[in-house]
Amino acid sequence: MKRNYLSVSALKAFAKSPNHYLAYVSEGGRKQTPAMLLGEMVHAAVLEPDEFHSRYQLTPENLDRRTKEGKETYHRLVQEANASGRKLVDFDAHVLATTVGAAVQASSHPICQMLPKMMTEQMVEGELQGVAFKGIIDAIDQTTIIEVKTTTDASAAAFTRDCAKYEYHLQAAAYLQLTSLKMDFAWIVVETVEPFNVAVYRPHPHSIEMAGAYLTDLIERWKDWDGSEGGYPEAMIQLPNWHPAMQLNKPFEWL
Numbered sequence: 001m002k003r004n005y006l007s008v009s010a011l012k013a014f015a016k017s018p019n020h021y022l023a024y025v026s027e028g029g030r031k032q033t034p035a036m037l038l039g040e041m042v043h044a045a046v047l048e049p050d051e052f053h054s055r056y057q058l059t060p061e062n063l064d065r066r067t068k069e070g071k072e073t074y075h076r077l078v079q080e081a082n083a084s085g086r087k088l089v090d091f092d093a094h095v096l097a098t099t100v101g102a103a104v105q106a107s108s109h110p111i112c113q114m115l116p117k118m119m120t121e122q123m124v125e126g127e128l129q130g131v132a133f134k135g136i137i138d139a140i141d142q143t144t145i146i147e148v149k150t151t152t153d154a155s156a157a158a159f160t161r162d163c164a165k166y167e168y169h170l171q172a173a174a175y176l177q178l179t180s181l182k183m184d185f186a187w188i189v190v191e192t193v194e195p196f197n198v199a200v201y202r203p204h205p206h207s208i209e210m211a212g213a214y215l216t217d218l219i220e221r222w223k224d225w226d227g228s229e230g231g232y233p234e235a236m237i238q239l240p241n242w243h244p245a246m247q248l249n250k251p252f253e254w255l
Contacts, residue, residue, distance in 0.1 A: 002227040005132035008171045011218050018230035038093050039150065045101025046148050047120040047138055057081040061091045096192060100150065103196040104188060111146060111186045111200045115139055118146065126178045129219040137175055144184040145175055154189040154199040169211035172203050177212065
């Protein structure tokens with residue numbers, strides 16, 4: 001069923017199909033995957049490094065849980081983590097998250113240097129097109145919104161593809177509207193593989209305008225939707241122009 005509010009994630013799911021939205025809403029309490037945990041850890045290491053070690057407990061390197069001793073050690077660590085309110089995390093994931101966090105902290109870019117003085121993980125709520133809308137902004141102050149994104153390739157060309165694939169401009173447009181301020185918006189993009197490059201990018205004004213129009217359209221479509229199940233519409237599929245068959249000068253002649 002439809003919730004009485006929207007978020008960027010919910011709207012992105014609805015853009016795929018009504019069934020994607022319904023699945024997203026019904027799986028609100030879904031189990032956290034290793035990839036989701038790593039993303040959470042990276043954000044903590046980048047945005048709230050002083051609290052990182054109080055949230056996560058490290059599993060010793062090369063702990064063999066197949067042995068009796070390893071099982072006993074792991075069981076003891078689980079009990080310690082639960083008692084202290086921390087999450088027991090894999091050694092490699094812990095090292096990776098702290099390495100990524102250190103890379104951002106070491107960056108001399110002014111945007112990266114702003115993070116320690118900003119409010120982080122801030123809930124923002126408001127109405128867009130008459131619909132309650134919620135979001136969590138990575139970092140914000142009186143002038144700037146910053147979102148942290150991880151990737152294996154932080155080059156401008158690769159991140160442009162990520163922006164299109166994951167609708168980062170849609171998120172930017174929503175957060176800029178919810179804050180109701182003419183703010184600077186920036187992405188801190190950090191690689192999760194060597195050399196752990198850190199890049200800072202800003203959305204092009206025209207792209208934000210178009211993403212804002214797309215945001216409005218999606219919300220209106222969601223408002224008009226009756227909440228019923230629905231998959232993909234029927235379509236005629238054409239080969240893309242880059243396919244070898246489309247490069248031929250003469251089409252096939254049916255007998």
